[in-house]
Amino acid sequence: MEARMKAIIVRRPGFAEPEEGADGRPPAPGRVRVRVRYAGVGWADVMAVRGGYPLAPRRPFSPGYEFYGTVEEAGDPGGAGRSGGGFAPGTRVLGLLPRMGAYREFVDVDARLAAPVPDSVGDETAALLPLNYLTAFALITRLAALEKGQSFFIHGAAGGVGTAALELARILGLKAYGTASIEKHCLVSSLGGLPLARKEDSWMGELARSEPGGVDAAFDSFGVPSFRKSWKILKPGGILACYGLAPSLNGGPRDFLAGLLWAGAKNIMAGGKRVRICSVPGLMARDPLWFRPSLERILAWAASGALNPVSAGIHEWRRVAEAHRELAEGRMRGKLLLDFSR
Numbered sequence: 591m592e593a594r595m596k597a598i599i600v601r602r603p604g605f606a607e608p609e610e611g612a613d614g615r616p617p618a619p620g621r622v623r624v625r626v627r628y629a630g631v632g633w634a635d636v637m638a639v640r641g642g643y644p645l646a647p648r649r650p651f652s653p654g655y656e657f658y659g660t661v662e663e664a665g666d667p668g669g670a671g672r673s674g675g676g677f678a679p680g681t682r683v684l685g686l687l688p689r690m691g692a693y694r695e696f697v698d699v700d701a702r703l704a705a706p707v708p709d710s711v712g713d714e715t716a717a718l719l720p721l722n723y724l725t726a727f728a729l730i731t732r733l734a735a736l737e738k739g740q741s742f743f744i745h746g747a748a749g750g751v752g753t754a755a756l757e758l759a760r761i762l763g764l765k766a767y768g769t770a771s772i773e774k775h776c777l778v779s780s781l782g783g784l785p786l787a788r789k790e791d792s793w794m795g796e797l798a799r800s801e802p803g804g805v806d807a808a809f810d811s812f813g814v815p816s817f818r819k820s821w822k823i824l825k826p827g828g829i830l831a832c833y834g835l836a837p838s839l840n841g842g843p844r845d846f847l848a849g850l851l852w853a854g855a856k857n858i859m860a861g862g863k864r865v866r867i868c869s870v871p872g873l874m875a876r877d878p879l880w881f882r883p884s885l886e887r888i889l890a891w892a893a894s895g896a897l898n899p900v901s902a903g904i905h906e907w908r909r910v911a912e913a914h915r916e917l918a919e920g921r922m923r924g925k926l927l928l929d930f931s932r
């Protein structure tokens with residue numbers, strides 16, 4: 591008899607609906623089948639459901655880039671460098687799917703895109719790590735290549751990527767500034783960041799008073815109007831790393847194109863500053879060897895207790911609409927998870 595699988599499927603714009611359907615295929619060579627316990631909820635998921643995320647798969651699709659769970663079955667190793675057989679059933683793993691599809695009870699994933707979770711890292715902690723910490727790690731260590739003592743600014747500092755960036759800043763000895771709504775400033779401070787008010791751009795003046803020469807890097811995901819301001823607060827030689835291109839969750843291809851064109855133009859007449867575009871799924875495709883060691887470094891920090899990712903709560907998988915509403919209303923602090931075990 592075929593297994594029944596829980597999944598969130600988008601069949602029409604604006605609706606991510608819980609379904610239970612058939613799924614019984616064994617994993618192909620070099621791949622593993624993972625029973626998902628938690629899938630992370632991110633900004634891109636909500637955009638993809640609404641229809642404005644150019645990197646979303648064609649409908650019908652399941653949103654979600656990241657998963658945490660246990661290996662159900664491993665395919666044959668599948669050739670040199672591939673290790674589908676390297677995971678024993680029951681191994682706790684986390685990972686990313688480069689083209690979404692993680693909002694489901696079982697995922698079939700390239701074994702190179704999953705990493706085993708050390709015993710000392712709890713289930714929820716592990717589930718909070720993949721996308722946000724890899725994004726923050728890429729921004730800090732790869733795109734801006736910051737070194738101890740340098741400074742950065744980030745928008746949404748109390749959100750998923752923002753809190754991850756603040757935690758990594760503390761470990762790497764960086765000075766971090768970030769905007770957040772006033773009621774989230776305590777969280778930003780508790781993570782070692784210097785909170786700034788987003789309202790009416792007062793953050794720009796506050797930042798200029800603390801860093802008159804500008805910051806070494808700015809991390810911004812909110813589109814061209816926001817990039818223009820982040821560009822101004824960079825010191826000469828500074829880097830603006832854009833890790834999202836839409837000002838709102840309703841963004842669409844036009845925002846993405848505008849962001850790419852703006853970045854290209856700035857780099858032609860940069861005057862010492864540079865713009866870089868960061869996409870973790872893109873990095874995974876371009877440089878697969880970057881992914882696993884980066885994730886393992888993050889997991890090692892988590893295992894040593896140096897990382898304590900901020901949880902915005904766990905929703906039972908059927909309550910996906912409520913989870914997305916929470917994200918859209920900006921109420922979240924840290925990261926929200928969907929639980930597929932209930």
Ligand SMILES: NC(=O)c1ccc[n+]([C@@H]2O[C@H](COP(=O)([O-])OP(=O)(O)OC[C@H]3O[C@@H](n4cnc5c(N)ncnc54)[C@H](OP(=O)(O)O)[C@@H]3O)[C@@H](O)[C@H]2O)c1
Nearest residue numbers: 633745746749750751770771811812833834868869870920
């Ligand atoms: N490049 C990649 O590979 C990658 C990977 C993961 C995420 N991302 C991107 O990272 C961004 C943040 O994702 P997330 O999951 O961390 O989101 P999140 O947890 O929902 O946090 C976002 C927070 O940013 C603030 N914000 C909203 N609109 C803003 C604006 N126009 N200007 C400044 N701040 C604003 C809000 O907090 P306050 O109201 O407190 O300010 C909001 O809660 C998204 O654009 C997402 O697509 C990119």
